[in-house]
Amino acid sequence: FYTGGPRDSHAKKGKCTDTAGYIADAEIKEIVKDSSRVNQNFIDGPSNSNILVYDDIQWVSYMSPEVRSMRTQIYKSLNMGGTTNWAIDLEDYHNVPQESASRSWAMFRENLKSGLDPYQKGERHGNWTSLTCTDRAVEDNDDLTPSERWSRLDAADAWKDVMDVWKTYYRGKSTKKFSEAVSNILHGPQGVQCGTLQSSNHCDGTKECTDFVGSGTGPAGYEIFNSFVTIHGMYGDFQQALTAEAATYIDNALVDFENKFAPVPPPPDDNKWLLLLIDLITLGVSVAAGPFFNSFLSGLEYFAKNSAVADNLKDTTMTLIGQSTTIAKDMLSTGSNDAWTPGKQAEFSHYMGQALSAWADLSERTVQKIFDGSDESIELLTSLLSDGKLIVGKGSKLPGAGSNAALKTLIGKAFFAYAIPAIWSISGASPFIIDSGFACGTIDPIGGYMTPDAMHK
Structure with a gap:
């Protein structure tokens, strides 16, 4: 029986409707599935309606899909225009969106x-999401140092919050890679792939504050992103200069190099050649990259104007170099198909070419490791970004190693400085410098002490 009056009902309020006397189809379906709540469930002939009696004293009249279809056919046969379902949005329960x-x-x-x-x-946490792009820390790059700007933007809290979100909601649960997820959390550019040096990485251009707006983000976001771009750019510049130097100078000089320093082909299974390659890749890249990263970082305002952070500059440089050498050793010891293991009885130029390819590949593998989102990666990035090391500020200038030519020179020097003594050792030669005391142009001046063949070498 119905209790209540024309303006009110004594029935229980519906979950979705919050109104007594009206419940949604979603709630009806939920009740029907729970047999312990159902007292009766039948079709009333005269009204052509489903009747559900539940919870002992509650009842509702409704239409199942079958009854609704039957009614529709009846109304169509009477040439009526159609039917309406006024509560289609209340048909089913929906979970909170997964995203x-x-x-x-x-x-x-x-x-x-x-x-x-x-x-x-x-x-x-903190106040970084309440700041706007009109804050002084955003607009005043002339009078605030990088460290002051980083602090005023509350970027430390921003970085911690973003890393917490990455670990909780993305790592191991999402198809988005680390840098793309970070940019997504900060409402930045889409498709960011700082873990590769390929041209379509979208991690090669700095952004403005207005590129990072919305709920849950703040101006600190664009400086975190720009710091990513700076790190990515360093390795990109290094790889580009290395590739250019190898193509235009080192490769062309190898034949002449072999003739002058007389390397001998390695005997079969001679492990010395593998050791040479390992040393040239790991130590050689340190010699080439060390001055480059040091020069690049020293041009950043954080290091250029703060003499008290000299040790910090050294530590940051070694952190960047250490990533490359560690990855090189790991790759060389895996024995995988793409490891840099030389073929047996290969010519010397082949080994040198492998070393150059390895140096270039190291840059790619290093950014992949730096931006892989692991705990080790996060710890490394935290040390690199902290205190605004990689952002602009008071007295800023463009960072870099001076010029592309200077970087190429560093690479060439590092390559041959290591290759010359290494190949002498492998070939069994023991060269030394001797001053005979004779005038230049004298032929075989010390024939009494050395054979002509030895002197001519």
């Missing part, structure tokens, strides 16, 4: 009412 960080619809609605983004993942 939303809200754990319930109550939290989802509360975030909306509070003006927050219900899709924001994780918590935010």
Whole structure:
């Protein structure tokens, strides 16, 4: 029986409708599935309706899909224009969107009412999300140092929050890679792949504050992103200069180099050649990259204007170099198909070519490691980004190793400086410098002490 009057009902309020006397199809389906709540469920002939009696004293009249279809056919036979389902949005229950960080619809609605983004993942600490692009730390690059700007932007809290979100919601759960996820969390550019030096990485250009806006982000976001771009750019410049130097100078000089320093082909299974290659890749790249990274970083305002951070510059340089040498050793010891293991009885130029390819490949593998989102990667990036080391500030100038030519020279010197004594050792030669005391042009001046063949070498 119906209790209540024309303006009110004594029935229980519906979950979705919040109105007594009206419940959604979604709630009806939920009740029907729970047999312990159902007292009766039948079709009433005269009204052509489903009747559900539940919870002992509650009842509702509704239409199942079958009854609705039957009614539609009846109305069509009477030439009526059609039918309407006024509560189609109440047909089924839906879970909170998977991409939303809200754990319930109550939290989802509360975030909306509070003006927050219900899709924001994780918590935010500090004040970095309340700052805007008109803040002094954004607009004043002339009078605030990088360290001061980093602090005013509360970038330390921003970085910690972003890393917490990465670990909780993305790592091992999303197809997005680390740098793309970081940019997504900060509402930055899409498709960012700082873990590769390929041309379509979208990690090769700095952004402005206005590129990072929305709920759950702040101006610190664009400086975190720009720091990524700086790190990525260093390795990109190094690889580009290395490739150019190898193509235009080193490769062309190898034949003349062999003739002058007389290397001998390695005997079969001679492990010395593998050791030479390992040393040339690991130690050689340190010699080439060390001055480059040091020069690049020293041009950054954080290091250029702060004499007290000289040791920090050294540590940061060694951190960057260490990534390359560690990866080189790991790759050479894996025995995998793409490891840099030389073929047996290969010519010397082949080994040198492998070393150059390895140096170039190291840059690619290093950025892949730096931006892989592992705990080790995060620890490394934290040390590189902290205190605004890689952002602009008071007295800023463009960083770099002076010129591309200077970088190429560093690479060439490092390559041959290591290759010459190494190949002498492999070939069994023991060269030394001797001053005979004779005038230049004298032929075989010390024939009493050395054979002509030895002197001519």
